[in-house]
Each structure stands twice: as structure tokens, then as C-alpha cells.
Amino acid sequence: MGKITLFYKYVQISDPQAVMLWQRSLCEKLELKGRILIGFEGINGTVGGSERSIRCYVREMKGYPAFKNIDFKFSLGPTESFPKLKVKVKNEIVNLGIDPTLLTPEQGGKHLSPTQTHELIASKPEDLIILDTRNDFEVAIGKFEGAIDPKIATFRDFPKYIEDHLELFRDKQVLMYCTGGIRCERATAVLKVKNVAKEVYQIKGGIHRYAENYPNGFFRGKNYVFDARIATKINDDILGSCYICDQSYDDYTNCLNAKCNRHYIACPQCIQKLGNTCSPTCQQLVLTGQTNIRPERVTVRHSNLL
Ligand SMILES: [Zn+2]
Ligand SMILES: [Zn+2]
Structure with a gap:
């Protein structure tokens, strides 16, 4: 068993290129894999490896002044949770599609601890709206009870969703959440600068920290993650349904037809019936050798989101 850490920090980085080179050599030395994005606005990463490597990595990170207060989140996973190591310099460390100098986390909503979140939801205020800021395929297998699913395919569609639904949030308390908290830092700012909501909140540490504290709380189902685990089970509720037969189910797979590669x-x-393809058409293509078969059973979704 290995360990995975998820972390981010919005902090001014004057030389992202230098930090990128340092991060790359550090991860290579420790044989860590995963994805780290660095920009002038901060760092966003998720890496996995042996327990010892993760411990060394965190120690090195804490020795760097800009990163010493990072809230590292940990979970257990296979040692090979990521196929590759990707360390990149990006304009935005989460791809919202808005210039990071024009919309910053300082403009974002109030951070609530898991306990404050739990108490707020439990008190059932009439004007409370819970808004999931994640993509549709993440929301499909787990979400907070009563939360609104914006049904976006990518985080870049989130600003338009807010723009199109401003009246929904007028004079409301809006609680937003995502996997580990990073997306909400600027997603809450998107709404807050519109000056329609009464209050805008975000969960500190996202679903990850909330579920650690309240595994049987208001978050139901599975937490989607962007590594080989695909999702971590929080409790026994099953929110998803089979793409083929619609029965209650929540494990993702990818179509065996490499050209299709649908994540469903x-x-x-249904996996057995269609030979792990998403449709009779894909099954036919695979059976007749008219297409390549994807190499591994499940493809990890690469994302700039966590
Ligand atoms: Zn089915
Ligand atoms: Zn397919």
C-alpha cells in the first residue's frame, strides 16, 4: 500500500519555472508520480508513492518558506496510483478560464471548517443553497444532500453557469464545495463579485476534510478522485446508475475501444454483456479488430482540477 497526498496553496511565486524544476527533480528523486501545476498564483498538486517518499516530500515542502503552511491531505492508495509524473507551469493552477490577476482567492467566500459546515447544514436555514462546483461525472456518484448540480462538463463552464443563474442566488446563503477545496477558492469569488448572494461560503479542505470528520454526514456516496482509485467510498449510498441499463451502480470504467475511451x-x-465496451457499435469494432484496444483497464482522468 502506498500513500497519496493532495495539496494546494495560493501564494505569490515569483519564479514558477525554478519551482517547477525543483519539484520535478524532487519527485523524480523520491519516485513520486502524479501531477503538479505551478503558476505565479501558487501551486496545486496530487502525488503518490511509498509512505516514506511522501513523508520526505512533505518535509522538503515545509522547508520552503512559501509552502510551509500547506494543508496536506493524505489517503491510502496503491503505490502506482498515477501512470506518470507531470510537473508544469500554468497561467492558472486550476483551469477556470479567468485571468488570475483579475479574479483572486482574496475575493472568495468565507471558509467554513468541517464542523461549521456540518452545523450550518444541520440548522437547515431556509435561505441556504448548497452548490457543487465539480463536473457532472463527479457529482453523479456523490454529493451533499440537497446540493445543486450545475451539470457542467468542465470547470471552465462554471462562470457561465453562475452568470446564467444569478437570480437563483439572490439574497441567499450559498455554500460551495469541491474535492479538496481548491476549485472553490476562485469559484466562490465568481459569485461573490456579482454582489447578489447574502453570504458565500466554501468548505475548508473540501469533501476530503468534511468526510474525514463526518463519514456519515451530509455528503453521500463516493468522492471522485483523479488517480487510479477513481473514487473513494465515503458511505454506502449509491447515487449513480449504469450508463447502459440504468440500474443503481457507481463504478466507472472506460470503453475498451481505444478510439472511444468513454468514461462511464x-x-x-453490462460490462460482461458488452465486453467492457459502451455500445454494440464499439463492441463490434473491438470484436472485428477494426480498432485498437486501450492498454489498461481504467484510464485515469487527467485533470487540472483538484
Ligand atoms: Zn448495467
Ligand atoms: Zn465506446
């Missing part, structure tokens, strides 16, 4: 929920019976 499929129950064991």
Missing part, C-alpha cells in the same frame, strides 16, 4: 458507469452484467 457500468454494472458488472
